[in-house]
Every structure is written in C-alpha cells, then in structure tokens.
Amino acid sequence: MSTILYTIATDKDGNLIKANGAEKGNDYFCVVCKAELILRKSGKTGKGTKRPHFAHHALTPNCTPETALHYSFKNLLANKIQQHITINQPLPISWHCTFCGIEHSGNLLKKIKAVKVEHNLTVCQPDIALFDNEENVFAVVEIVVTHKPEENALKYYKENNIILIQINLTSDKDIDNLENKAIYPDYVGTCYSPKCTVCGYFQQKTTMTIIEGACWKCNEPMKVAYISGSKEVVRGSSHLDPRRFTSEEVNFAKSKGVKLKNQYSKTLSENYFANSCAKCGAFVGGHYLFTQYISPAIYNGWPTEDFDIGYHCYQCERKAYENEEIVDDDFAY
Ligand SMILES: [Zn+2]
Ligand SMILES: [Zn+2]
Ligand SMILES: [Zn+2]
Ligand SMILES: [Zn+2]
Numbered sequence: 001m002s003t004i005l006y007t008i009a010t011d012k013d014g015n016l017i018k019a020n021g022a023e024k025g026n027d028y029f030c031v032v033c034k035a036e037l038i039l040r041k042s043g044k045t046g047k048g049t050k051r052p053h054f055a056h057h058a059l060t061p062n063c064t065p066e067t068a069l070h071y072s073f074k075n076l077l078a079n080k081i082q083q084h085i086t087i088n089q090p091l092p093i094s095w096h097c098t099f100c101g102i103e104h105s106g107n108l109l110k111k112i113k114a115v116k117v118e119h120n121l122t123v124c125q126p127d128i129a130l131f132d133n134e135e136n137v138f139a140v141v142e143i144v145v146t147h148k149p150e151e152n153a154l155k156y157y158k159e160n161n162i163i164l165i166q167i168n169l170t171s172d173k174d175i176d177n178l179e180n181k182a183i184y185p186d187y188v189g190t191c192y193s194p195k196c197t198v199c200g201y202f203q204q205k206t207t208m209t210i211i212e213g214a215c216w217k218c219n220e221p222m223k224v225a226y227i228s229g230s231k232e233v234v235r236g237s238s239h240l241d242p243r244r245f246t247s248e249e250v251n252f253a254k255s256k257g258v259k260l261k262n263q264y265s266k267t268l269s270e271n272y273f274a275n276s277c278a279k280c281g282a283f284v285g286g287h288y289l290f291t292q293y294i295s296p297a298i299y300n301g302w303p304t305e306d307f308d309i310g311y312h313c314y315q316c317e318r319k320a321y322e323n324e325e326i327v328d329d330d331f332a333y
Helices: 065-086 151-159 178-183 247-255 288-300 314-332
Strands: 008-010 016-018 036-040 053-056 092-096 103-107 114-117 128-131 137-144 163-168 204-214 221-228 260-265 270-275 304-312
Touching: 008 065, 016 065, 065 114, 065 128, 065 137, 065 178, 092 178, 151 163, 204 247, 204 288, 221 270, 221 288, 247 260, 247 304
Parallel strands: 137 163
Antiparallel strands: 008 016, 036 053, 092 103, 114 128, 128 137, 204 221, 204 304, 260 270
C-alpha cells in the first residue's frame, strides 16, 4: 500500500501550498492533473487520523500521489536553489563517495550560476539542471520516487561530464524534510580524489598504519607498518604487508622509524621486505601481521598512527591482479 498522500497543491495563483498550511474555503488544484482538490484536515491528531492532505473529487487517470510528490519536491528544491543563487549563499552537501569510499562535503553552488527545471537536453530532460558560468549544464539533480534515470540519460551525463546528483523519495513527508534531503543526497557522481593517469578513474586514498608494538621474539619495542583501504582487498587480504609496498611506501615507512629488512623466501624464491626487529632481527611474516600485531594492538592499546600517503588506483590494481591470476592458473595445469 502506498504511504504517499497528496500533501501539496497549487492555489489559484499557481503557488505551491502545503496541506499543513492550507485553509478550508480556499480553492486548491492538483499539481499534476490541475483538477480541483478537497482539503482534508480534521484538526484532530492521534492514531488513525491521517495527516492533512488533499483529495480529488474523482480519480483522474494517470494522476498519482507519486507523480505529485515528484513534481512538488522538484519545484520546491529548484526554488530553494534559486533563492541561494540570488543571494549568493552556499548550499552545503555531504555524501558517501562510491568512487573512493570516503565521505565528501562541499558547496553545491560553488560553480553554479543558474537553475532550471525540466531543461531539454534532447536525449533527456533532467529534473533540475544546474548551469555554470559558461551556461553549460554542470550538474543535474534527479528526484527519484518510482523512476530511476534512464540508461541513455546516465550515458549522456557521463559522456558530457555532467555530475549526477540523485535524491530518493519514499514518502510525502520528505517534502517537510527537504533541507536534509538536499544536504545528504543519495548519490553524487563525482569525487575529490585525483583521477588515475592510466585508466581515468578516480583513485583511492592510501593509508599506512604504523603500530608501536613489541617484538614477538625478544619483546623489545618494534614498529610495524601495513596498509589498509581498498588496495589490499584486490590482493584478497584485508591488510597489506610490506611485501607488497611500492618503493615509495617502503621509504615512507623507513622514514617513520620502521625497520624493513630484506628477507628471502625459499617458497617463492624471491626477495621481499618485512617488518623486522632492530634488536634481534626477527621479522613478521605476512600471515602473522594480524595475529601478532594488528589484533594485539587493539587488545594491548599499543599506540598506532595512520598516515595518508597518497593515492592508488583500484581499477588498475585489480586488472594487474587478474592478469597475474591467469599466470598462476597456467602453473596449476
Ligand atoms: Zn491529480
Ligand atoms: Zn571520493
Ligand atoms: Zn587506473
Ligand atoms: Zn626482537
């Protein structure tokens, strides 16, 4: 059952009026089908009493509360954006980035000079289009009640570097919550991280953690470095140990006082770096990083420090890893 009611209508002058603020005796019209509406407002509150809303005298084909909600939210939000543009006031937004995995925030109107609803882009008609200084569409806001943007629209936005901002609505109550819905969009199709010069995708932050622990063998103080984030997930492990560090990462760890010693693996017949003890020379094998250091660091409260040491490209790493796997498979035969 739909929980969406007609809670907004237009008055005889075409202004959008919320049922909450509407008065009996005035004329109200449907925002979708333009039919005259009845205001349902009992004054009573409590269980079973519906919140103030409008109702049609008779059902109109193709007019649904979802369409009315979509129309109303779109226009109210566009009006709000217009007000901010007029008085040159920023409009903060914050979102979880699907490219780099962290939270971003910024001013939606930083590069925006104009706003328009249902702007015709030939292949599509975004709910709200935001224009930059050069009158190009810089970003679009799509309000989703039942219909997600069409594939060809998404393709067009991508090809033309138009940032898609999506706001999902589930109830007419979202209209009263417009401010919050605008600040926290459900999706924003951009990222603040630099793009990879090889594949062109946004990169992810590389975070190196250094634990000030103790040597598992002689118990002397010992620093241990590892990298967490998306990079190691590619490698099928949740923590990346120095074996997989780049030379820059090795140098960074060393500059922070981590002893990385070159070890030789007979099984892999290759040299690699490992977190080592300056005193006795014992080192931490990749498999013991978690059990001997990461987990004890939490239990023993060993000091740990995180460092943002740059960016890496998940796309390229995954590609490289997949290519490697093919080689591994060849050996298996
Ligand atoms: Zn209607
Ligand atoms: Zn991002
Ligand atoms: Zn890349
Ligand atoms: Zn030691």
